[in-house]
Each structure stands twice: as C-alpha cells, then as structure tokens.
Amino acid sequence: MPHLLTADDLPVARLLRRMAQLKGVRVAGNLTPPPPLSASREGGEAGRSPSPFTERGLGGEVKPAASGVRAETESRSTQGTKPLVALLFYEPSTRTRGAFEQACVLLGYHPLVITASGSSIQKGESLADTVYTLCAQDVRALVMRHPQAGAVQLASRFATVPVLNAGDGAHEHPTQALLDLYTLWEHFGMPDPETRWLEGRKVAIVGDIRHSRVARSNLTLLTRLGAQVWLCAPPTLLPDAPLPNAQMTHDLRLALEGADGVMTLRLQTERMQQGLLSSLNAYRRDYQINAERLRLARPDCIVMHPGPIQRGIEISDEVADGTASRILTQVQNGVFARLACLEWALS
Amino acid sequence: MSQNLLLRNGRVIDPSQGLDTPADVRVREGCIAEIGTSFSPESGETVIDCTDCWVTPGLVDVHVHLREPGQSYKETLQTGGEAAVAGGFTTICCMPNTDPPLDSPTLVREIRQRAERESPVRVYVVSALTVGMKGEQLCDYWALKEAGAVACSDDAFPIQNAEVIRRAMLACQAYELPVITHCEDKSLSAGGSMHRSEVSAHLGLNGIPASSETVQIARNTLLAMETGCHLHIQHLSTAMGLELVRFFKARGARLTCEVAPHHLLLSHEACEGYNTDAKMNPPLRTNEDRLALAGGVLDGTIDCIATDHAPHARFEKERTFDEAPFGIVGLETALGSMLLWNQGQVLPMEPMCLIDLMSTRPARLLSLPAGTLAVGTPADIAVIDPHARWVVDPTQFRSKSRNTPFAGWELVGRVRYTMVGGEVVYRGD
Numbered sequence: 185m186p187h188l189l190t191a192d193d194l195p196v197a198r199l200l201r202r203m204a205q206l207k208g209v210r211v212a213g214n215l216t217p218p219p220p221l222s223a224s225r226e227g228g229e230a231g232r233s234p235s236p237f238t239e240r241g242l243g244g245e246v247k248p249a250a251s252g253v254r255a256e257t258e259s260r261s262t263q264g265t266k267p268l269v270a271l272l273f274y275e276p277s278t279r280t281r282g283a284f285e286q287a288c289v290l291l292g293y294h295p296l297v298i299t300a301s302g303s304s305i306q307k308g309e310s311l312a313d314t315v316y317t318l319c320a321q322d323v324r325a326l327v328m329r330h331p332q333a334g335a336v337q338l339a340s341r342f343a344t345v346p347v348l349n350a351g352d353g354a355h356e357h358p359t360q361a362l363l364d365l366y367t368l369w370e371h372f373g374m375p376d377p378e379t380r381w382l383e384g385r386k387v388a389i390v391g392d393i394r395h396s397r398v399a400r401s402n403l404t405l406l407t408r409l410g411a412q413v414w415l416c417a418p419p420t421l422l423p424d425a426p427l428p429n430a431q432m433t434h435d436l437r438l439a440l441e442g443a444d445g446v447m448t449l450r451l452q453t454e455r456m457q458q459g460l461l462s463s464l465n466a467y468r469r470d471y472q473i474n475a476e477r478l479r480l481a482r483p484d485c486i487v488m489h490p491g492p493i494q495r496g497i498e499i500s501d502e503v504a505d506g507t508a509s510r511i512l513t514q515v516q517n518g519v520f521a522r523l524a525c526l527e528w529a530l531s
Numbered sequence: 532m533s534q535n536l537l538l539r540n541g542r543v544i545d546p547s548q549g550l551d552t553p554a555d556v557r558v559r560e561g562c563i564a565e566i567g568t569s570f571s572p573e574s575g576e577t578v579i580d581c582t583d584c585w586v587t588p589g590l591v592d593v594h595v596h597l598r599e600p601g602q603s604y605k606e607t608l609q610t611g612g613e614a615a616v617a618g619g620f621t622t623i624c625c626m627p628n629t630d631p632p633l634d635s636p637t638l639v640r641e642i643r644q645r646a647e648r649e650s651p652v653r654v655y656v657v658s659a660l661t662v663g664m665k666g667e668q669l670c671d672y673w674a675l676k677e678a679g680a681v682a683c684s685d686d687a688f689p690i691q692n693a694e695v696i697r698r699a700m701l702a703c704q705a706y707e708l709p710v711i712t713h714c715e716d717k718s719l720s721a722g723g724s725m726h727r728s729e730v731s732a733h734l735g736l737n738g739i740p741a742s743s744e745t746v747q748i749a750r751n752t753l754l755a756m757e758t759g760c761h762l763h764i765q766h767l768s769t770a771m772g773l774e775l776v777r778f779f780k781a782r783g784a785r786l787t788c789e790v791a792p793h794h795l796l797l798s799h800e801a802c803e804g805y806n807t808d809a810k811m812n813p814p815l816r817t818n819e820d821r822l823a824l825a826g827g828v829l830d831g832t833i834d835c836i837a838t839d840h841a842p843h844a845r846f847e848k849e850r851t852f853d854e855a856p857f858g859i860v861g862l863e864t865a866l867g868s869m870l871l872w873n874q875g876q877v878l879p880m881e882p883m884c885l886i887d888l889m890s891t892r893p894a895r896l897l898s899l900p901a902g903t904l905a906v907g908t909p910a911d912i913a914v915i916d917p918h919a920r921w922v923v924d925p926t927q928f929r930s931k932s933r934n935t936p937f938a939g940w941e942l943v944g945r946v947r948y949t950m951v952g953g954e955v956v957y958r959g960d
Contacts, residue, residue, distance in 0.1 A: 332851040333735035334805030355735030424738045425729035
C-alpha cells in the first residue's frame with residue numbers, strides 16, 4: 185500500500201509519462217469512469233480497482249473498454265455506490281482541493297470532503313480518531329492537508345488505506361512538486377524521464393522559503409533530476425539551516441542569473457505582523473519578479489507560481505500575464521498530477 | 532515494617548565515605564547498622580545475597596514530574612514512586628508545575644503528607660518561584676520552606692522578566708532556598724518544537740535555538756552572583772551553556788547544574804520521522820553538544836544526573852510534533868542508560884563517580900538527607916547488577932506513561948533491590 189507522504193515517495197518518471205498520457209486522453213475527451221463499488225466487489229475483469237486508463241496510449245490511442253462494462257458503469261455511477269476517497273482538509277485550499285476532487289470524480293470515486301470547520305475536528309476529535317473513522321467508512325484513500333508538519337506521517341500510522349499528502353505545514357507538498365516538474369518537463373520538450381534531464385539546468389525558488397512546503401518538495405525532485413536549485417529569500421525568511429543540495433541566498437540577482445526556471449512563492453502578509461519583514465514595499469523592491477529582473481535569467485526562462493498569486497507583491501502584472509508565465513498551465517497540470525498520483529496510490 | 536537485613540558479598544560503593552570495597556552491610560531497625568566483612572547472619576535477619584552486585588546509596592533524582600495534583604492520568608505519587616524505586620531511586624524531588632501549581636504551603640504540605648502515605652519513595656517538594664508560576668509575583672518563601680519545600684523553581688515556565696527573578700533570588704537567598712531554573716528565553720524559542728538545525732529546517736519545524744538556553748544561563752547566573760543566591764541550572768543541553776557554567780564556576784558563582792541521560796545519549800536526529808518520544812524541552816541538540824556535555828560530566832563541571840521524568844499519556848504524544856507536549860519518562864531507564872553511556876566512553880568513569888553523580892552529589896546540592904550509607908542513617912539502598920543487560924519494553928514500566936525514546940534499546944545494569952528505610956520497596960527479577 186503506497187503512501188505519498190513526501191516527494192521522495194513519487195515514482196517520478198512513471199508519473200510524468202502517465203500525466204502526458206492522461207493529458208492526451210483528456211484532450212480527446214475519452215475519460216471513462218471506472219466500475220462502481222458493487223462491481224469491484226464482485227471481482228473479475230470489471231471489478232479491478234478503478235484504473236480505467238492503463239490500456240491507453242498517449243493522445244487518445246485508446247483501447248475501448250468492453251461496452252457492456254461501460255454501460256453498467258454508467259448506469260450505476262450514482263453517488264451512493266461509488267467508492268469513496270476522503271479529502272481531509274485542515275487548512276483552506278482552492279487549487280489543490282479542487283484538483284483532487286476533480287481527479288476523484290474522473291477516476292470514478294466520490295470525493296468525501298471533510299474540512300476542519302463544521303466537522304468533528306472542531307469538537308476536539310483527534311487526528312487518529314478522524315483517520316480511524318474515515319477508514320471505517322470504507323474510504324479507499326485519504327488525501328490530507330494539515331497546517332502542521334508531519335501530520336500526514338502521523339495519519340499514515342493509523343490509516344489502513346493509502347495516504348496522500350496535499351500539504352503538511354512547512355514540510356512537503358509532493359503533488360505540487362510533481363505538477364511543477366511536469367510543467368518544466370513540457371517546457372524542455374519532454375525528454376526521456378528516466379534520465380537526469382535537468383542536468384545543467386538552474387531553477388530559482390524565490391519567496392518565503394522558510395515556511396514553504398512547496399520549496400522543500402520541489403527541491404527534492406529538482407535536485408534528484410540534476411538541477412541546480414537556488415533558494416532565495418530575505419534573510420529572515422530563509423530556512424534556519426541549509427536544506428540539502430540547495431544554494432541559499434538573499435541576493436535575488438545571484439538566484440536569477442542564468443536561470444531556466446523561476447518559481448515564485450506567495451508572501452503571506454502575516455509575516456509582516458510577525459516582524460519578519462520591514463515592509464511590503466521593501467519586499468517588492470528586493471524580491472518581486474518583474475520583467476526587468478527576469479532579464480537576468482535565460483531568455484527562455486519560465487515563471488511558475490503555486491498560487492494564489494498576489495499581483496504587485498511577489499510578481500508583477502506583466503510577468504504574471506506574460507509569455508514566460510506558466511501559472512495557468514500549472515493549474516491545468518495540477519489535475520493531471522493528482523489524477524496520476526491517486527491512480528498510482530490506488531493501484 | 533522494616534526488617535533486619537544482611538546484604539552479603541556485595542561491592543559496597545558509597546561516595547559519601549569514599550568507600551568502594553567488597554563488604555557486607557547490616558541493616559537494623561531501618562538504619563545502616565554496620566559495614567564490614569564476613570558478617571554471619573543473626574537470628575531474625577533476612578539475608579540478601581549481593582554477589583556480583585553493587586550495594587550503593589539509593590539514587591537521588593532532583594528533577595521529577597509527578598503530575599499531582601491535577602494530572603493523575605499521566606502519573607501519580609504512587610505510580611511515579613513505583614517507577615522511581617524500580618529505577619533504584621530512593622529520594623526524588625517533584626516539580627511544582629502541577630494543576631494547580633505548588634505555590635502555597637498548604638499544597639506543599641499536602642503533597643509531602645500524601646507522598647509519605649502513597650509513594651514508596653521519599654518525595655521532596657520543589658515549590659514554585661512565583662505565584663501560579665506566572666513570573667510576576669513572589670511566593671511566600673519562608674512559609675514554603677516551613678512547609679518543607681527544599682528549593683524553588685518555575686521549571687517549565689522560565690521567568691522572562693529579569694527583575695522578577697532577581698528579586699526572587701534575593702528573597703530565596705535570605706531563606707537559604709536554592710533557586711532552580713530551566714533556562715530558556717521564550718522570545719527566542721517561541722513556536723519551536725525541536726533543536727534549531729538542518730534537521731528542523733528539513734522537517735519544516737520551528738526550531739529552538741541553542742541561544743535560548745545560553746542567554747538565560749548567562750542572565751540567571753549573573754543575577755545569582757549579584758544576589759548571592761544558590762542557583763541550580765536544570766538539564767543543560769548545549770556546549771556553550773556548559774562553557775558558561777565553567778566560566779561562572781571559575782569565578783566563584785554558587786552554581787550547580789544537572790544533565791539528563793537523554794542529552795548524553797541522543798541527538799536531534801532522533802526527531803526524524805516526527806518522533807514525539809524524542810520531543811522534550813530543552814530539545815535534543817547536536818552531536819557536538821552531546822560530546823561536550825560528556826566532557827562536563829567527566830571533568831566534574833556537571834554536578835549531577837537528573838531525569839526530568841515527564842510522563843505524558845499516549846493520546847497526548849500521538850499528536851503532530853508541534854502539538855505533542857514536551858517531555859519523556861526517565862526514572863526507569865536512567866541507571867541503565869547511564870551505565871550504557873559510561874561503557875561507551877573512551878575512559879569510563881569509576882562506578883563510584885557515577886553513583887556520586889546519581890546519588891551523593893544531587894542529595895548534597897539540595898541538602899537532602901540521602902546519598903549515603905553512613906552508619907546510623909536511614910537504610911536507603913540500591914542493589915545493582917551492573918552487568919545485566921536488558922531491553923527496554925515500555926509496556927513493563929511502573930510509570931503510568933510510556934513516552935520514552937529508549938524503547939527497544941539494550942541497556943546495561945539492572946536494579947535488583949531497592950530499600951527505603953530498610954524496607955525492600957522493589958525487587959527486580
């Protein structure tokens with residue numbers, strides 16, 4: 185039973201290929217819901233754990249599923265009979281939660297969304313008991329976001345189903361790193377994913393590195409594939425100690441010089457109240473990714489942002505909307521990343 | 532009822548008398564009657580064969596959380612006492628961070644009286660240093676001392692305001708009460724849950740910097756020197772903290788300090804995987820800190836070993852690393868872990884030094900009537916098999932709680948008998 189807790193758990197090459205395949209399939213409009221729960225309990229060909237895409241090639245070269253199965257599937261795909269995937273969100277989320285919900289639906293699961301407010305979590309139920317409860321409700325996987333680092337590891341100790349990390353505190357956000365990696369992969373022309381295809385490439389991650397799970401997960405994947413990674417933040421927003429294999433600097437010029445990709449991170453305005461920054465203006469002056477600064481990077485450098493973006497603070501309008509921007513591509517890729525991850529975890 | 536005992540053929544180790552010799556110990560009416568060789572049993576005497584064992588003064592722990600009143604689901608005077616005697620301890624000091632805190636003579640008296648009835652170990656009370664441990668208003672130190680408090684401390688709630696602790700020291704000094712401090716500048720450690728390091732950065736956890744300890748060690752010691760107060764620093768965890776203690780001791784400060792076994796045996800990597808059983812305050816530090824502390828133990832800068840036994844229930848430790856409370860249990864693993872640690876040293880200490888650190892010196896620094904086998908004193912004795920190896924199984928603990936990072940470790944040295952006032956209160960296998 186594979187858990188997806190950190191970026192280290194991702195079978196990257198396999199998932200990148202799968203995402204490409206899915207993206208092709210999706211474009212062709214050929215997604216088929218998997219067999220319903222009742223069918224899956226009967227076993228047999230139709231009853232295999234939902235994974236409707238495995239027989240298909242890239243770009244819609246689809247071996248059609250047996251029509252009988254398909255018809256049965258559709259007639260039974262009511263909410264009540266679909267297997268459940270729990271989306272346990274202790275923290276607000278738009279993109280990640282939306283993408284996971286979409287991925288669940290596309291895979292033929294019903295997303296059971298539980299948020300901290302308005303659930304028993306508010307009544308003081310422990311994480312362990314929430315996980316036990318969801319497992320008792322026969323969920324097939326548990327997607328979880330939590331404001332505290334390590335919460336997902338903790339949940340995986342109690343869960344009897346795969347646990348997927350949708351972001352835990354300042355620790356990891358592996359599916360975000362996967363979609364970011366896919367975006368870079370597309371940009372570089374989809375080289376053989378089994379190779380160290382980021383060798384010789386430079387990626388700068390700019391922003392509140394200290395509190396960023398996105399930066400930590402990206403660092404793992406990018407360096408594993410050979411990229412040189414620069415982490416850039418004001419001194420008070422850099423991690424307390426160097427992260428493995430990363431260059432750390434507070435000088436944006438060093439980070440951007442010759443970069444092939446720039447990832448900007450959202451600046452939480454609470455950091456100002458916490459006394460970690462002097463002012464938004466100073467941050468904007470020294471760390472905003474704008475057109476002029478971007479000229480330090482390579483001409484074909486792309487700009488990414490995990491969202492939600494704050495225009496005029498960490499990124500300028502012209503860059504956010506410019507040709508280098510891949511922000512909306514990332515959002516699209518987000519669904520495929522979650523699809524691929526869920527499918528892998530449930531297989 | 533205490534029996535008359537004859538402890539035969541043991542290796543009697545008593546740092547208080549500089550004694551380390553094969554001998555017999557006779558216990559009569561709860562007191563040490565005589566120490567000598569080739570005693571023959573007298574009528575009515577129970578003979579305990581101590582061949583291959585050490586016979587030492589019962590161990591003394593000046594830093595224990597017994598959780599009463601208010602948190603008896605974690606530990607009680609009874610279970611904490613049973614854990615203590617199972618670890619060879621005969622005298623322990625309980626900390627005041629209970630609910631309510633031990634800040635009044637009534638509470639101090641109550642705990643002492645209850646412990647006498649309910650606990651197999653001798654319990655002394657360290658009372659609060661400020662009312663409610665809030666770091667604002669001084670306690671009535673004279674009355675606390677009258678009620679039996681042996682020292683004052685705001686332990687888990689270190690006083691942030693320098694003037695408050697200065698006045699508290701001034702007053703405690705007048706009543707000859709030592710002040711015990713957990714040194715931590717909260718403004719530096721706020722939000723932290725483990726040592727600030729590459730491990731915390733990688734795990735995405737907020738760190739507790741070494742400076743949060745050292746800044747207060749310096750501040751508190753300077754104020755102790757100014758007021759003439761005896762300051763005891765709890766659970767030293769950093770190399771620089773130890774350096775400061777050396778510096779101030781050399782300048783004549785009335786300063787003592789302790790180190791916990793876990794800070795000698797473990798470093799911050801133990802927190803990997805968000806292991807809440809490795810979460811305590813001060814946190815596990817780096818290997819360099821650990822080795823420096825070892826040096827402090829071996830050269831005598833560190834005055835004693837103390838466990839900071841801090842029981843917590845399973846449901847409390849089964850939380851995220853940030854939410855789980857600080858603290859681990861230590862009474863039942865202290866001796867075994869210290870003997871293991873000592874074995875690992877290039878130049879291990881003599882057993883006498885180790886017993887000194889775990890019995891005689893801690894008793895002396897708080898003027899407790901313990902840590903000795905002198906004839907005529909109460910027979911508080913530990914019989915230790917120093918060669919026995921055993922694997923830590925927390926389910927076998929006498930303590931109510933199981934939160935230990937040593938589960939599954941093979942430790943060295945087991946307690947065979949513990950006697951308090953001549954009464955066998957623990958008998959090991």
